[in-house]
Amino acid sequence: MEHKNWLRLDNAAKIYPAAQRRSWSALFRLSVDLKEDIDPALLSEALKATLERYPSFRVSMKRGLFWFYLDRNDSMPPVQPDVCCPCPYLNMKRNSGFCLRVRYYQKRIAVEFFHVLTDGTGGLSFLKTLTAEYLRLKKEVTVSGECGILLCSEAPDESEMRDSFLDYAGDFSVSRSESDSFKIKGKIEKDNFVHLTCGVMNAAQVLQKAKEKQTTVTEYLTAVMIEALLNIQQREVKNKKRLRPVKICVPVNLRRFFPSKTVRNFASYVNPGVDPRMGEYTFDEILQAVRCQMGTEVTRQMLGAKFSANVRDEKNLLLRFVPLALKNMVMKTVFRLVGDRKTSTNISNLGILRLPPELEKEVTRADFILGPLSENPVACGVLTYGGKLRFNITRTICDPKTEREFFSLLVQKGIEVEIQSNLSSRSGE
Amino acid sequence: MSYCVNCGTKLQEGTTHCPLCRIDSINPLEQAATPTPLYPATPLGKSEKPKSRASLLCIISLFLGIPVLITTLSDLLSDGSWGWSRYVLASMALFYVIAVIPFFFPKNNPLFFLGIDVFATVLFLFVLNVIGGWSWFFPFGLVVALGVGLLIFVLALMLRSGKLSKTAKTAAFFLMLGLITVHVELSVFFCFDGLPLVGWSLYSILACLVFAIIAVIIDNSPALKEELKKRAFF
Numbered sequence: 137m138e139h140k141n142w143l144r145l146d147n148a149a150k151i152y153p154a155a156q157r158r159s160w161s162a163l164f165r166l167s168v169d170l171k172e173d174i175d176p177a178l179l180s181e182a183l184k185a186t187l188e189r190y191p192s193f194r195v196s197m198k199r200g201l202f203w204f205y206l207d208r209n210d211s212m213p214p215v216q217p218d219v220c221c222p223c224p225y226l227n228m229k230r231n232s233g234f235c236l237r238v239r240y241y242q243k244r245i246a247v248e249f250f251h252v253l254t255d256g257t258g259g260l261s262f263l264k265t266l267t268a269e270y271l272r273l274k275k276e277v278t279v280s281g282e283c284g285i286l287l288c289s290e291a292p293d294e295s296e297m298r299d300s301f302l303d304y305a306g307d308f309s310v311s312r313s314e315s316d317s318f319k320i321k322g323k324i325e326k327d328n329f330v331h332l333t334c335g336v337m338n339a340a341q342v343l344q345k346a347k348e349k350q351t352t353v354t355e356y357l358t359a360v361m362i363e364a365l366l367n368i369q370q371r372e373v374k375n376k377k378r379l380r381p382v383k384i385c386v387p388v389n390l391r392r393f394f395p396s397k398t399v400r401n402f403a404s405y406v407n408p409g410v411d412p413r414m415g416e417y418t419f420d421e422i423l424q425a426v427r428c429q430m431g432t433e434v435t436r437q438m439l440g441a442k443f444s445a446n447v448r449d450e451k452n453l454l455l456r457f458v459p460l461a462l463k464n465m466v467m468k469t470v471f472r473l474v475g476d477r478k479t480s481t482n483i484s485n486l487g488i489l490r491l492p493p494e495l496e497k498e499v500t501r502a503d504f505i506l507g508p509l510s511e512n513p514v515a516c517g518v519l520t521y522g523g524k525l526r527f528n529i530t531r532t533i534c535d536p537k538t539e540r541e542f543f544s545l546l547v548q549k550g551i552e553v554e555i556q557s558n559l560s561s562r563s564g565e
Numbered sequence: 566m567s568y569c570v571n572c573g574t575k576l577q578e579g580t581t582h583c584p585l586c587r588i589d590s591i592n593p594l595e596q597a598a599t600p601t602p603l604y605p606a607t608p609l610g611k612s613e614k615p616k617s618r619a620s621l622l623c624i625i626s627l628f629l630g631i632p633v634l635i636t637t638l639s640d641l642l643s644d645g646s647w648g649w650s651r652y653v654l655a656s657m658a659l660f661y662v663i664a665v666i667p668f669f670f671p672k673n674n675p676l677f678f679l680g681i682d683v684f685a686t687v688l689f690l691f692v693l694n695v696i697g698g699w700s701w702f703f704p705f706g707l708v709v710a711l712g713v714g715l716l717i718f719v720l721a722l723m724l725r726s727g728k729l730s731k732t733a734k735t736a737a738f739f740l741m742l743g744l745i746t747v748h749v750e751l752s753v754f755f756c757f758d759g760l761p762l763v764g765w766s767l768y769s770i771l772a773c774l775v776f777a778i779i780a781v782i783i784d785n786s787p788a789l790k791e792e793l794k795k796r797a798f799f
Contacts, residue, residue, distance in 0.1 A: 220608060224609050225615050227611075327609070332603065536584065554577065555576055555585060557585075558603045558604040560606075561602050562606075
């Protein structure tokens, strides 16, 4: 099948180039640990085959007259040794123009994606295929195309590159207005260092706790984070009139509700939270609020209406014919006013990582890490594999108050948490 | 395995202090071991650090020099003397200080930049006065510039204050705007003969006062504030 050599940005991706700043771009990272040290030459070869299979990742972002677009890039992204922290700034020019970065460190393969390319689900599919291809080259491990792995021996399918937002957008949209939320504040770390704290928990134990409260794991963890942030706000903000709602941005995979094979962005979000100005909340009350809000908003109809509003804006004739330079300025301003201000932090849960048995024997660990957000200094990524739930928190401020509060609350609720951190990788620590 | 005595979390084998609480947590029963670092100690490279603004700002500075150079050359070549292009040079210098200089600083400090802008404006007016051979700088130009600068400084302090609500800040903005117009007209009166004490600024101060009073009323009426928020959000 012939493929176009260029792609439009999907609906969700359009905001990222505009929101990008000199010192920030929307990145996330997925990594797997194998049983042996990584061979960079083999990894490079595996990457070449994987990029052929994922043509929507083998691109550079370019400026058009009215919109950014993704142009096919025939060079190869460098396979680089890892550095002291995850998701540092991505300079695409120095990365051969690519919007993704492949790293290795000891037994770990990591891929860092710019959000214009894909979301967590698409990124996971890419990483699984890359790992499968690497193991095929190293140990002749043969893997079938299951669990989201796209075989490199097969040709890419056009359905994998579709902008599914346009396929499912309806005529009715809902308002996206929300109040501003509590902001985690602190002194920004110097030298652009990103702190990573990984809380490793027994997945079954977390699931058991969530089931006791009749909630899902995501709802449970979101409620604990809300409780943590409420405690922090109570300590820091003495004047009750200056209290703000605490809301968490929880991305939702739209593929659960709208069938799609796309490996590009296809996710929406929900912002459950509570407002402490209404009074104090117990943990059970927070949990109930989160459960109700998620229950109301995470439906096919509500999610569809939400992204229909974005698609309607994209199709607006007036907006389409505004030159990109002007459009960028407006979108940048809107993003600064609206973007991350509406939530205190993000919790993105990719669920359980499922692998074919041949890969399960080789993969010992998997992590999902969100890069620093635009306005919020703390972001959380969750992934479960091998019976372990790994809650990765990235932070750009010096004080680990959010992690300390969150993990100690989990311990108080009876969940054992093992802490791992990249603090020792910081030069001078 | 050790546990942190403060937050209760389990620490990586070999770790002697909690990365969250920054306190020592040593398990005397555990043999000393070096924990496997989660990330290498490799510092961030050039491609992982944000681009420096310095080179871009230098290019912008050079570009802004082009109209100055062209106008100066045109002026000098036309009649051999440096005349009207001095106004262009002074204006571009003022524009440069107000619009470009702040980007050379890594931190955003509006009050500091405001001070620099007022100083640059005073200098600009002085240069205009000297070029034109006039004498209005000290009785009028300096007074107006310093007065307006002071009022804007006070307004900036009020806008940055966390204690005032949005509507209170709106009231302060209109009040200051009105005071600025009165200050300008009073300065005109005292500097130039034959002009009335209060003229056009009366209309502007009255309008500004009305807006300020409306903002104060809204600020003190929660129901009205809520109704406005409902109807006028964007």
